[in-house]
Amino acid sequence: MSTHAAEKRGFGAVLWDYLTTVDHKKIAILYLIGGGFFFVLGGLEAMLIRIQLISPDNEFISAQFYNEVMTMHGTTMIFLAAMPLLFALMNAVVPLQIGARDVAFPFVNALGFWLFAFGGILLNLSWFVTGAPDAGWTAYAPLSIISPGHGVDFYAVGLQISGFGTLMAGINFIVTIINMRAPGMTYMRMPLFTWTTFVASILILFAFPALTVGLFEMTFDRLFGANFFKPEMGGNVIIWEHLFWIFGHPEVYILVLPAFGVFSEVIPTFSKKRLFGYSSMVFATVLIAFLGFMVWAHHMFTVGLGPIANSIFAVATMAIAVPTGIKIFNWLLTMWGGNIRITTPMLYALGFIPSFTIGGMTGVMLATAAADLQYHDSYFVVGHFHYVIVGGVVFGVLAGLTYWWPRMFGTMLDEKLGKWTFWLFFIGFHLTFFIQHFLGLMGMPRRYWKFLPDQGLDTGNLISTIGAFFMAAGAILFVWNIIITSVRNEKVSGDPWDARTLEWAIPNPTPEYNFKQIPLVRGLDPLWIEKMEGNGKMTPAEPLGDIHMPNSSFLPFMMSLGLFIAGIGVIFQVDNNSWWIVAIIGFAITLGTMFLRSIKDDLGYHIHKEDLEDKGAGVK
């Protein structure tokens, strides 16, 4: 129904709809577009890096530009691609998995997206001004403090703004999952993707403030003459490293836990078995999050913290391998004796298990503090974290998108093209990164613009670049798949994979209110229980009644736009005081819209019972 209406509406109306939407399903699509755009951008930057390193002593790009591209690649991929793509999946799926009509704070949800979008745009504006940030995605002081031009200012302010958005998204998911579960959906019946979203959101809540503080201190050092990180003025550069990694290590789990969640949904569905060791999976997730806060200094073994601190952090880090191992074995045992269907999402899951295990193994190697003095800042580290981030997070996102595409768009991505994408990506990934471990062991340092000929590094780098082209081909194929699927526009049923969880109990396309009647949940894998014991439909937990819906609003966009303008003003006021005018205009827009939001009651509207009855049967 709604699609027919959409076809009739003009482009302007659709655009306005998305600019003002507070519907979690549409916000998911916005996150997908935003995250997808930055993923392509970060991918192009990666290709520039790899082309520069295709042969020794290459002059493809200049040293300064290399530093900028390398910094922006890392920053973009972590903050502007991986996280938003995961938020896309969370927004699309979590409310449906717990039987809710929306998230707890739809307005805040939209605000979170727009803050991310404007923060990301601000960061990338730097390309057109005095050059992009060039101090690495970790922006270590004092390099980041003395870096000339405005690049690092854009880093600090842009990430600050998008970080606010991330914090809001995290808080929103925590409250949604605690408060909005359908009757019968106890904590220990929540699907693993909901659990990992929940735990990752808690990590966001507690880890991001450290980044916020660090970025504020950096902003004040660079723009307002403060001395937090200036040793000659009594500051201390190591504080930045601590703050960054107190945020940074939980961040890697914020990324990888939801990916674990995706695979914990995909593997049971395509093995036709319930998840093996459900409660130990939940326990392992929580344990990883808990330990994840106590290991940050493993990124700082070479700083000189002393043998006691190094040993404590080394042991704590190695301990994380235990809950991670529990998870790996549970996935394997879920498949054991299962009725396995090799679909595209399942292929990603099968590729993920060995790839991620290699990344975890090199992680334990790195965690050996004494040995890390050799590995540190070499290509070995680059190999390690790409195995966990690409083999874990990117595979997870691609699997999740393929798996939930029918839920999000009502159509199936082409399976044949999907498998081609997987193989290109998988082979390219191992070609690119496996050899990098050995390049690192042979002494190739990380973040260098050039390497010299005849040091045994030539062939390895060439292979690595060839692999990168395979991955690029895979990514292009994925985009092509999206395009032809949208053009064909063949709608499928609400449950095309014969799946187990609640999000598949909804007809296709998903109505704006998700569930006409909130369903009653009778156990883990609620839809599967009904398929086995009932008539394949969820039993409603409430009589048909009016549904309360939130109103769309343009205020989130304006609030974020205000901060964007203010950010530009704050960055440039060091050059010329009159930029303060811009900053004040920006802050005024933000505060004005906040004021408007506070004084104007927005009570939403109701969809009436009679209109619902017209629309045929209730929950499928």
Next chain:
Amino acid sequence: MSKNTNSAHSEQFYKEKHKEEMKHQVITFAMMIIFTIIAFGLVAGGFSKYFTIPVILVLAVVQFLFQLYYFMHMNQKGHEMPALMIYSGVFAAALTVLGLTTIVWW
């Protein structure tokens, strides 16, 4: 008829409960005032710094818990999640402070 007695019963029950709660609040309030007087007394009395500072900190923590549990009702049912979140946050913050004080500034 029976309905009436029922509601009378529950009214009675809630009255008792409120009375109980009131009692707790008054007691905690009195304790908090006493704690504050002790804290001021310690400073005014000129005791050793190494005695005064830890005692005041402990008193502050206890007062804070009183505030949370008795005045912000965390002692009642349905507050498990907020409690869990608060303690996780305190844990993360404490680790940060501990890390910075021991490794950076020691």
